[in-house]
Amino acid sequence: NGSFPKKNRPLQIINDAEYIICCDGAANSMYKTNKEADIIIGDLDSIDSKYLKNVKSQTISIENQNDNDLRKALNWIAKNIKVKKITIIGITGLREDHTLGNIASFLYNKYDFEIEIITDTGHFYIIREFKTIQTSIGQPISLFCIDEKQRITTEGLKYKLENDSINLYNATLNIAEKEQITISLKLDVPVLVYLYCENEKN
Amino acid sequence: NGSFPKKNRPLQIINDAEYIICCDGAANSMYKTNKEADIIIGDLDSIDSKYLKNVKSQTISIENQNDNDLRKALNWIAKNIKVKKITIIGITGLREDHTLGNIASFLYNKYDFEIEIITDTGHFYIIREFKTIQTSIGQPISLFCIDEKQRITTEGLKYKLENDSINLYNATLNIAEKEQITISLKLDVPVLVYLYCENEKN
Incomplete structure (x- = not known):
C-alpha cells in the first residue's frame, strides 16, 4: 500500500x-x-x-x-x-x-x-526495553509512543529524556549529539524511533 | 515542515x-x-x-x-x-x-x-461531535482516533460503525457507499477522517 x-x-x-x-x-x-x-x-x-x-x-x-x-x-x-x-x-x-x-x-x-x-527518507526502529542505535552527529531523530504510562530514558540526544512519557507529536524535534544513542524503556510498550537521513545522496 | x-x-x-x-x-x-x-x-x-x-x-x-x-x-x-x-x-x-x-x-x-x-492525495477532516461529509460513491475513507473510550457511529460507509471504538490502524479500509456520509461521536475527543482523492486528475 x-x-x-x-x-x-x-x-x-x-x-x-x-x-x-x-x-x-x-x-x-x-x-x-x-x-x-x-x-x-x-x-x-x-x-x-x-x-x-x-x-x-x-x-x-x-x-x-x-x-x-x-x-x-x-x-x-x-x-x-x-x-x-x-x-x-x-x-x-x-x-x-x-x-x-x-x-x-x-x-x-x-x-x-x-x-x-x-x-x-529515513529509518524507523521499533524499540522494546533497550536499544543502541548508530547515528551521525546532528542527525534529526523523533520518538513516538501511544501509551503515556511508558517511561523513556535516552543517552546521546540533545533534548534528553529521563524517565519521561511522550505522545505522538511532542518528541519529534530531537537531534543526535553522539555517533551512538541509547534508548531505555520502563515498560514493554513499543516506542517508534525515526532517524531522518537527509544526508543520503541516493 | x-x-x-x-x-x-x-x-x-x-x-x-x-x-x-x-x-x-x-x-x-x-x-x-x-x-x-x-x-x-x-x-x-x-x-x-x-x-x-x-x-x-x-x-x-x-x-x-x-x-x-x-x-x-x-x-x-x-x-x-x-x-x-x-x-x-x-x-x-x-x-x-x-x-x-x-x-x-x-x-x-x-x-x-x-x-x-x-x-x-486527499483530505483530512477533524471531527468533533457530528459531521456530514460530501463524498463520491466508492471513495476510500479512513478513520483514526487515539482514545478507545470514544464511540463512533457512521452512515453511508460500507463497513458501518455503530457505537464502536477504533484506534490508529483498524479503521483504515472503509469505502463510501453514498454521496454523503455522516459521522457521530459520543465524546468530545477528536476523530480524524481521511478521504483519498484518487480520481483527482490534478
Whole structure:
C-alpha cells in the first residue's frame, strides 16, 4: 500500500535479502529489482495475473477484512517462520491514511522478531526495553509512543529524556549529539524511533 | 515542515484564501502562488532573508522548543484571531516523522475553529461531535482516533460503525457507499477522517 522505494538503500536491502515476503500488489513492482519474492501474502486481489504466472513465488491468500496486507503478512510470519529480524520497505508514500495506519500498527502490536522499517527518507526502529542505535552527529531523530504510562530514558540526544512519557507529536524535534544513542524503556510498550537521513545522496 | 503542494486543489485554496498564515520556511515557497502571506509565524530560522525583505507579511517570532511551527501557529490563531474555519496545506510529505507528528497533534489538541487539512492525495477532516461529509460513491475513507473510550457511529460507509471504538490502524479500509456520509461521536475527543482523492486528475 506504499510506493515502491526509489533510493539505493532500500533497493539494496531487497537485493541483499535472504528471504523476501511480498505484500500483494507490491509483487507487481518486484521486476524493478534483481530478485523474486519467496512468498506473496495478502488477499491477492491486486497482483497482475500475468506476473503471477511467471514467478516461482509461493502465494498465500488470506481473506480477512479486519487486517490489511501488511498485518496479514506480519501475523503469518509470527505464526509460521522462526526469524530474528525483518526489514520492511515500501509501506509509506502514496496514500497518507495507509502510511499513518501502517506505521501506527507497530505502536500497538508486539512481535517476537526485531523490526526495522526503511523508507526513502529515513529509518524507523521499533524499540522494546533497550536499544543502541548508530547515528551521525546532528542527525534529526523523533520518538513516538501511544501509551503515556511508558517511561523513556535516552543517552546521546540533545533534548534528553529521563524517565519521561511522550505522545505522538511532542518528541519529534530531537537531534543526535553522539555517533551512538541509547534508548531505555520502563515498560514493554513499543516506542517508534525515526532517524531522518537527509544526508543520503541516493 | 512538509512539501509545498503541487496539485491544483490545494494551490487553488491558497489563491482563494481570505487570509493566509504561513509557518516559517513555507514562506520561501509562497512565490509559487499569486498571494503573499498575511502573517508568517514560527521561530523564523528557516526563512530566506531576501524573501523577508521583499514581502509585506507581518512576522511573529515565537521561540518555544516544545512546539513545532505548526502548533505555534495554531496556538497563536486560537489566542489572537476570531475565526470559524481554517484550511491547512503543506504539512505532509518530506520528513515522515513531521507528517506523523503534525497529523497526530490534531488527535490530542482541540481548537474552537473548524480545521480541514488538504494534501496532494486527499483530505483530512477533524471531527468533533457530528459531521456530514460530501463524498463520491466508492471513495476510500479512513478513520483514526487515539482514545478507545470514544464511540463512533457512521452512515453511508460500507463497513458501518455503530457505537464502536477504533484506534490508529483498524479503521483504515472503509469505502463510501453514498454521496454523503455522516459521522457521530459520543465524546468530545477528536476523530480524524481521511478521504483519498484518487480520481483527482490534478
